[in-house]
Amino acid sequence: MKRKLLALLTATLMVVGLVGCGGEAASSEGGLIKVGIINNDPNESGYRTANVNDMKATFTEENGYDASFAYSLKNEEQIQSAQKFITDGVDYLLLSAADTAGWDSVLKDAQDAGVKVILFDRTIDADPSLYEASIVSDMAKEGETAVAWLKSQNLSEYNIIHIQGAMGSAAQIGRSGALVAEAEANANWNIVEQQTATWNAENAQQIVQAVIDAGTPFNVIYAENDDMAKGAVAALDKANISHGVGKDVIIMGYDCNKWALQELLAGNWNYDGQCNPFQASYITDIIKKLEAGETLAQKTIIMDEKGFDATTITQADVDQYGI
Amino acid sequence: METKKKENGFLVKLGNLCRNQIFIPIAALLILAIFNLIADPSFYAIKLSYNANGSPVLMGNLITILDYGSELAILAIGMTLVTAASGGQDISVGATIAIAGSVILRVLCGTESQPTSLHAPIIVAFLVACVVSMLFGAFNGALVAYFKIQPMVATLILFTAGRSIAAWINNNQLPVISEECSPTFGIFGNYIPGIPIPTPFFIAVACIVVIFLVLKFTNLGLYTQAVGINSKSSRLNGLNPEFIKFISFVILGLCVAVAGLIKVSRLNTINYSVVAKDIEMDAILAVALGGNALSGGKFNMTASILGAYVIQFLTTTLYKMQVQASALPAYKAIVVILLVVLSAPKVREWLGKLWKKLRPASMKEVA
Incomplete structure (x- = not known):
């Protein structure tokens, strides 16, 4: 009896659900472009939160989109959502994959169903013919921009504390690469300490x-994200070592959190490199081109990313680029 | 003759100490201490300097160990009780620290991410955090005690969901309490102006004193061990094993709230995804290093707390030695394996036998 009741209940729910879907489908026929957006969990980091908010703000009905969202840090769950979106008949599938592998079959399904796939933020290991475009950050270029800035400071000697992110992550590899190469190429660049703080402020502080405590002299702290730079600065404050513009130690961070840019504005830090989470405008450009029947000049689109210098940053920059 | 007798007595005492549980963390501490002394005696240098606010602070590796070992020591207290009573471990402490920290910031900042003034006194925020994390502790405790779910499985729920809950509490924002907003909020994780010893150490000492008073003047310790050794027979003796298990998780919840306050106060902010990451593993390791059976039963609180400081000693040593980043976990693993093997009953038995063999020889010499 109970089972029957349960079955009845489920059936009712499904019917209600169908009616709901039907209603949506009717409304989306008013020229709206249907997009399914698969992203990582917005709680993952400040970067992800900014990314998700940017997507939500751009893909609205006012802008001509009927968007559905799915969030997960797990590849299988993301693939399931992708299959659901394909069955729902979306026009575009926007994807920031949790893992690089395992996407081939579902993307083939998408191709067969006529769904166009656009990757953002992260690339995947699949045949490029399976997606229209891929919008990514070039972490190595971020590192190069930062190191070029550091070089332009023309210090007579660089004694650098290099605080790395979680080893093996794309951001860590890219941001470490440029610094390590430069330190090897120049005799007056010494990395006095190179250690991973796994993106954690407190580890950086330690x-x-x-x-x-060891008494090693240093004049640059190169932290691969803002949190770790903050932790490093806390240790400096404790030891009364001055830092920032025109002070003893140069502080460098990444990601452009709003509070970090404010530290730049106050002159407590020297440099902050951007990792651009605002990808929605790039995606809408591509969708517009595809809708107009144009072909894209290139598949992989690397976003412009800035590096902010404490001596030139303005309040407007903080408001616009802070995440 | 007199001195020789004394020597003999000393040897016997040393032998007894070797078989004592507390021997393991002390031995580990000594090994690390001697290693550092040989490698670089400047490890032990402590100097008085002034921080950016002009108040005196002591600086040095030993101070760093006392400072950063505090949270772990506080967590080790709760984890020891949970381990002893339930014969399992709570793996959700890191996630619940994130929740406790978020609650503190939520109460202090309201919905602003960078408030100009605090919305409530710090003590209120802390008490709310205590209540919340004790409730989460009670949730874990209820699952373990009343629903008889394996502790590691029961706490897996919060381990998975905790950090998302923490982010949700603050609407995904990362609130920052600046120095201008509240000059007092930072003292719990840093220094009280004018006192050169880091505050977390005082907080840890306070917690340690409280738990020792509780263990001395109540039956908590005895009951916990009785339940851990055999919960059926403890029931026959008139104890309520479910309640004892439940309460141990609630106590751990309280420890988590205190650790959470220190964590958010250190940097005046929180990052849900990384704050106190993997700290549960270190806390469990502290209990294991203290020679406590992870299957429950008898426990030694002092040994666990010492174990916590040993782990921090190891971390600071590795940072000091500038071990290559990618090799850091491997070094830690090697040391941990050594220490755990040393503390295994089989090895200790063997060491004890070895000691007995050595001792008669020295006695013969005396004769």
Whole structure:
């Protein structure tokens, strides 16, 4: 009896659900472009939160989109959502994949169903013919921009504390690469400490603390994200070592959190490199081109990413680029 | 003759100490201490300097260990009780620290991400966080005690969901309490102006004193061990094993709230995804290093707390030695394997036998 009741209940729910879907489908026929957006969990980081908010703000009905969202940090769940979106008959599938592997079959399904796939933020290991475009950050270029800035400071000697992100992540590899190459190429660039703080402020604080306790001199802290730079600065404050514009130690961070840019504005930090989470405008450009029947000049689109210098940053920059 | 007798007595005492549970963390501490002494005696240098606010602070590796070992020591207290009572471990402490920290910031900042003034006194925020994390502790405790779910499985729920809950509490924002907003909020994780010893150490000492008073003047310790050794026979003796297990998780919840306050106060902010990451593993390791059976039963609180400081000693040593980043976990693993093997009953038995063999020889010399 109970089972029957349950079955009845489920059936009713499904019917209600269908009616709901039907209603949506009717409304989306008013020229709206149907997009299914698969992203990572917005709680993952400040970067992801900004990314998700940017997507939500852009893909609205006012802008001519009927968007559905799915969030997961797990590849299988993302693939399931992708299949659901394909069955729902979306026009575009926007994807920031949790893992690089395992996407081939579902993307083939999408191709067969006439769904166009656009990758953002992260690339995947699949045949490029399976997607229309891929919008990514070039982490290595971020590192190069930052290191070029550091070089332009023309210090007589660079004694660098290099605080790395979680080893093996794309951001860590890209941002470390340029610095390590430059340190090897120049005799007056020394990396006095190179350690991973796994993106964690407190680990960074301990690493810098250990260098201070050991009495090793240093004049640059190169942290691969803002949190770690913040932790490093906390250790400096404790030891009364001055930092920032025109002070003893140069502080460099990444990601352009709003509070970090404010530190730049106040002159407490020197440099912050951007990792652009605002990808929605790039995606809408592509969709517009595809809708107009144009072909894209290139498949992989690398976003413009800035590096902010404390001496030139303005309040407007903080408001616009802070995440 | 007199001195020789004394020597003999000393040897016997040393032998007893070797078989004592607390021997393991002390031995580990000594090994690390001697290693550092040989590698670089400047490890132990402590100097008085002034921080950016002009108040005196002590600086040095030993101070760093006392400072950063505090949260772990506080968590080790709760984890020891949970381990002893339930014969399992709570793997959700890192996630619940994120929740406790978020609650503190939520109460202090309201919905602003960068408030100009605090919305409530710090003590209120802390008490709310205590209540919340004790409730989460009670949730874990209820699952374990009353629903008889394996502790590691029961706490897996919060381990998975905790950080998302923490982010949700603050609407995905990362609130920052600046120095201008509240000059006092930072003292819990840094220094009280004028006092050169880091505050977390005082907080840890306070927690340790409280738990020792509780263990001395109540039956908590005895009951916990009785339940852990055999919960059926403890029931026959008139104890309520479910309640004892439940309460141990609630106590751990309280420890988590205190650790959470220190964590958010250190940097005046929180990052849900990385704050106190993997700290549960270190807390469990502290209990194991203390020679406590992870299957429950008898426990030694002092040994666990020492174990926590040993782990921090190891971390600071590795940072000091500038171990290559990618090799860091491997070094830690090697040391941990050594310490855990040393503390295994089989090895200790063997060491004890070895000691007995050595001792008669020295006695013969005396004769």
